[in-house]
Structures are given as C-alpha cells and as structure tokens.
Amino acid sequence: MAANLAVTTHIRLAVTARIALAVFGGYGLAGLFTAALALALPMGRADAASTATLLSFAVYAAAVLWTFGARRFAIAALGLLLPAVVLGGLVWTLHGGAG
C-alpha cells in the first residue's frame, strides 16, 4: 500500500514536472526563437518580426512534443536548454549591438 502510494506520488511529480517544462520551457524557447529570428532575418524590420512571429507557434508545438516524447526528464530539459542558450546569446548580441 505504502509502496503503491509512493509510486503514485512519484508519477504525479514526474508528470507535473513535464507539464511545467513543456508549458513554460516551451514558451520561453519559442519566445527566444521569435526574438532572435526577428532580429536576424535579412529583410525589412516589420517583415522579419512578422515572419518570426508566424513561425513561433510551430516551434512551441515542437518543443512541447519533444518534452513529452523524451525518455528522461533530464534529456527533455537539456533539449530545450541548449537551443535556448544559443538563441539567447544571439538575441543578446544582436539586440545589444544595435544600440
């Protein structure tokens, strides 16, 4: 009985962690992707911003599927963190460099 309860708690925690990672991590990654692309795309400023925003929901969806599909939580988190760091660096460089 106690073991059963422990398993349930463990599963609940795991599921909650995944959901939190997917919702917030995925949104963060999609937001960074949108900002980076809006700054980096070689077209007019408005067009770059529009194009980046139009694509953002596909990136968010892909990030969520990745988070739930990955075998282990650590892999799921790493898969979001690595591109986020790269995109974050890009935003920081481009945004800072412009002014």
Next chain:
Amino acid sequence: MKATFRQSMAWLHAWSGLVVGWVLFAVFLTGTLSYYRTEISQWMRPELHAGHAVDVPIAAERAVDALHERAPDARAWFMTLPTAETPATRIVWRTGPGAPFSVVLLDPATGTALTARDTRGGDFLYRFHYELHLPLLWGRWIVGGCAMVMLIALLSGIVTHRRIFVDLFTFRPKKAPQRAWLDAHNVTGVLALPFHLMITYTGLVTLMLLYMPWGVDAAYRGDRERYFQDRGQTIAARPPAHAPGTLAPLGPMIREAMRLTGSEATFIAIHNPRDARSTVVVTMDEPEGLAHLHPAVGFDGVTGSSLGTTMPASAATTVHGTLVGLHEAHFAPWPLRVLFFLSGLMGCAMVATGLVLWTVARLPKPNSAARMPLGHRLVHALNIGTVAGLPIAVACYFLANRLLPAEMPVRPEAEVQAFFAGWLLTVLLALFLAPARAWTVALTTAAAGFLAVPIVGGVTTDRHYLASLREGDTVFLAFDTVSFCVAVGFGFAAYALTSRRAAPQRLRKNALRVGIGSRSSI
C-alpha cells in the same frame, strides 16, 4: 515519459484533449456559427428587410448628422456603412478611453434610429468564440492556451494513429461502443484534418501579437506603433490641433477612396471630428483573393484632401493576411462557405466524440462492485453540459431574441443571459441525473429547442416559413431549415441512445473487450 514515443503521444493526446475539450467545443461551435455571423444577425433583426438599394454617401452624411447630435464630445466616431444585405448604418462612439462603446443602428436614408429590436445578433457568438464573454483579456488567453493544446493534441493524435489512411474508411457502429466511438473520433478528426490544423494555427495567428509579442518587441524595442506603421496597412490619426474645425462632406471622400482603391467603402473612422485637424479614414472591402487585408484611404477631415492610402502589402504581411483570411473565410463564395461550416461541425464532432471516448474507455467493469469514481462522474456531467448544453444555450439565445419584448430595456444583455441560463441548467441537470438518463433528457431538450426556433420565429413575426418561401428570402429559409435539421439530428441521437440502453448488459460487456483504455491509465 512512456516506453515508446508513440505511447507518450497517446498519453499526451488523451489527457491534453480532455483538459481543454470543453472549452474547445464551445470555441468550435460558436466559431463555426460565426461563418454565418451576418446571416444570424439578419435573422435576429426581423424588422430589417434586405434587398433595398442603399446610397452609401447619403447614409454616411446622415450618420454624421446623427453623431453630431448624439456624441458632440466624442474623440472618435465610427460607422459601418449599409449594404443591400444589411440595410442599416451602424454608428459607434465612446466618450473617453475605457468608457463603454455606444452603438445605434440608423436608417440609411433618413438617419433616424431604427426600430429594429436591440440585439447583439451574430456578433455575440463571434466574440464569445475567442473571448468567452470574460472581462479584460482572460478569455483571449484561455482560448489561446486551449488552441495551443489543440495543436498539440492534433499532432500527437497523428503520431498515435499508425493507420491514419485506413482509419479514414473505418466505421464500425455495430461493434463494441468504445470501438465505434473511436472510429467516429478518427473519421471526424482525420477527414477534416487539414481544416483542423489550419483553423487552429490560423486562430493563434489572428491574435499572435498578444500571445507572442517578443519578436516585435525585440526588433522594435517595444515600440509596437512603429511596427504597425512599417507594415503600412493602417492609417494613423493625426494629433488634434485643439482648435475648432468643421468636418467636410464625406460623400466626395468616399467616392475618391473608391476611385483610388477600386473597392467598396465599408467602414469610416473620424478622429477628433470637431477639431481643425480631424482625420477621416475610409476602410474598403477586401479585394478579391484570400488575404484579409482591407485597403484604406486617409483624408484631412476639414479640407477633404487625401492623406494617402495603405501601402501594397509586403510578402510577409500578405502571408499573415492570408492566414487570417483563411480563418475567417470572407473570401469564400457560398458553396465553399458551406464546406467550411461542415468542417467546423466536424471539428465539434471530433472534440465531442473524443470527450465521450475518454469516459467510455473508463467505464467500471460490469460485474465489479466498484462505483464510478467522483472524477469520472464529473467528466460525464461536464461532457453533457458542454456537448448538449452549448447547443441548448444557442437555441435559448435565438428563442430569447423572439420571445423577449421588443421594447425591453437592456435587451441584448437579457438575450446573453438566456444563453448562459440554458447552459447552466444543462450542467446542473447533468450533475443530478445518472449519465445515461441525463444524455437522453439533454439531447431531447436540444431537439425541442431547435424545433421551437423556426416555429416561435414564425409565430412572433410576419417572417414565417411560408412568407420566406413566397418572397424567396434565402437567409430566413436557410436559417429555419438548418434549425429544423439540427432538431431532427438531436432527436435521432436521443432516440438512438434510448434504444441502445435497452440492452445495457451486452453494451457493458463489449466495452471491456478492447484494450485501448489501458494505455491511458496513468
């Protein structure tokens, strides 16, 4: 999460679908009805007869006279110009930022207020489908979140179905109920899958700057006004001179705007109308094509000289406009619009069968003493309250339009209250009755409601079915016919459910034979 990617996706599909299913059903249903927003508004204002020729410049002049009289201090006046289908000029103003908008319908020829009953018409259903009648931006965020989950549910649903093509041709209504519900879910989901993916993604795109402002904010450092200027699709109002001025006649401006754009004028905004530097922006109908991009022409309100037109859309703006246009389907002639409507209904059916499937897959074992857990009971009640409750709410909304006295104060709000009352009563009914019984009662109520709509509509006005037939009034004929067909559909569903319940033992036993429930047992 699970042993394989496909199992993870199946789990994700079952649970994400359940969590947002109720909201999505409401959004899909009212959104689908919004394809006929204008026609619903016409039906809900039976005093207005379509088909009269309207003189748009004269209607605009009469509207300005009415606004001078009613709203001399407003900072901006807005008017939607009449068309042959909707022979009424709609004037809108508000006295200050954040103040509620005042709306009046005018006779296009005389400028006097129309005696048509006061109603929000199809606009309520349209606004509800992305705002849920909630204050501030709560509704938009909730609907956006649910749309995002819907996108995930669709994508994970595709991964889950290894036989997606075969499933399209598989429907086994005589098999075990769970199998039949699954087939129905697959058919409605897969058959209209391109529509579902399109409508979900484009729905997110219509409000994309609310949900994902980071691209524009990064590129423009938070100056969103500048972004809109750069896109060149809007004409900004000039700052006021704070000196009195007289508005020039609108007729010549409208004719000039039509000459410049080659399109019909549909909407006019007048900023700082009594100022020496007033701005008039004439917005035109969408030109032929998919994109939802309305050309507009700006004028100096005092001299009447042109301030310029919107720019030709760039590639990215055209793509954005086309995605929004696909969502709204303004471009669609009637056969295509019917197809959009049916696809939308299939979306409703997909969500509804998915919700029912969730509960059918978790029915208690026939010979076990286990009772249905409280959570499952609640899911049942919410399923009934949504899948049957929302159609009932829509029927109540239409019936209230015909039954409330025409002169009643705050009439539009009372109609909306009838909508929510119908919904709430169905949820309560579903909470207190046993699930099978509640389904029958709710479906029968929905059938009765939609049967009553054309009857009550005909008895309380002079625009009954025979009159519409005689006058060739397609909108009223179609509305009443569709309402009758919906009633027959619900009646059939209620009948099928009662005759199935006659053999509950067999049903329960068969429900267990399939093992799909096990994969979502976490």
